[in-house]
Amino acid sequence: MIRVGKRVTDRTIYVVSALIVVSWPVAAFLLAVLKIGLAFRILIALVPVGILVWQIVLCYRYLQEQDEVQKRILLNGLAVGFAGALPIIFLLGFLMEAGIKLPFRFMDAGYFLEVAFLVGYAVAWKRYQ
Helix, strand or coil: CCCECCECCHHHHHHHHHHHHHHHHHHHHHHHHCCCCHHHHHHHHHHHHHHHHHHHHHHHHHHHHCCHHHHHHHHHHHHHHHHHHHHHHHHHHHHHHCCCCCCCCHHHHHHHHHHHHHHHHHHHHHHCC
């Protein structure tokens, strides 16, 4: 089990983050290929967003339970991850504005934030070991 009682573990954060990394492209693919009703398309679109909201809640709860070192690990992971992803997102956005066709949409650039969070968290965790 990922959670023990009401306690959130760092493993929980990784698992939920991995769920987002998987659900985002799957939802984008399904929305691109399935010709189904609007209600089902909205439900598919809400899956990665719901998981992301769940992750935000879990991160907040996790931070409340941690000592100062663990708080630094998570916050450093967020800082490294988002600081690393933002230049990529801006680059992709400007390339798209310049007229270059990429195999995804600008909205999909948010996916890089989640991947960068995983990398940033791993870097910060290793730094404090």
